[in-house]
Amino acid sequence: MKPLIVLLGTFIISITVLKLVRNTIDYRLAGRIAMAAMLTFTAIGHFVFIDGMKAIIPDFLPLKTEMVYATGILELVFAVALFYPNYSVLTGWALIIFFIAILPANIKAAMHHINYQTGATNGHGLTYLWFRVPLQAFFIAWVYLSTLKQVQ
Incomplete structure (x- = not known):
């Protein structure tokens, strides 16, 4: 929910x-x-909540x-690359692939009630997937519209 608030607020x-x-x-x-x-915000979590992310x-x-550190660094690289027009198409496709690739981690967190901050099993559970999977699709659509879709 927090990444969505950062995305829409920004x-x-x-x-x-x-x-x-x-x-x-x-x-x-x-x-x-x-x-x-949003990517900068979520990347911070990779360096602050290492055990939970693992x-x-x-x-x-x-x-x-x-892998936790690498994905955090990758999110920061994507955040910067979004501002280089020569790389916007490549960055857009790479981000879409990235969002698809991290979905299994979110599914595991939900199935096992894992709290991504602490690693404890007191997380939101399967009901979280009803929010997270559409949110992932929303992020993919967002990237497509802001980097890949040609303006007419």
């Missing part, structure tokens, strides 16, 4: 600032700014600590 602020500064609204730019803010990684994957 989007609204970006639209407002763009209107005040440029006297126009660039929804795609505001969308990329918002996605970059606990949600599917069991068959090795090097869990390294």
Whole structure:
């Protein structure tokens, strides 16, 4: 829920600032700014909640600590790359693949009631998937609209 609040809040602020500064609204730019803010926010969790993040990684994957750090760094790289026009298409597709790739971790967290902050089994459980899976699809659509869809 927090990433969604960061995404939408930053989007609204970006639209407002763009209107005040440029006297126009660039929804795609505001969308990329918002996605970059959200990715930065979620990346911080990879460095603050290491044990919890390790606990949600599917069991068959090795090097869990390294994977937590790597995905956090990758989110930061994506956040920066969103602002380089030459890389926007590549970044957009890479982010879509990334959002699909991390879905199993969210499914594991829900199935085993894992709290992503602590690693304890007092998380939200399966009802969380009713929110998380559509949210993941929303993030994918957001990336598509702000980086890949051609303006007509």
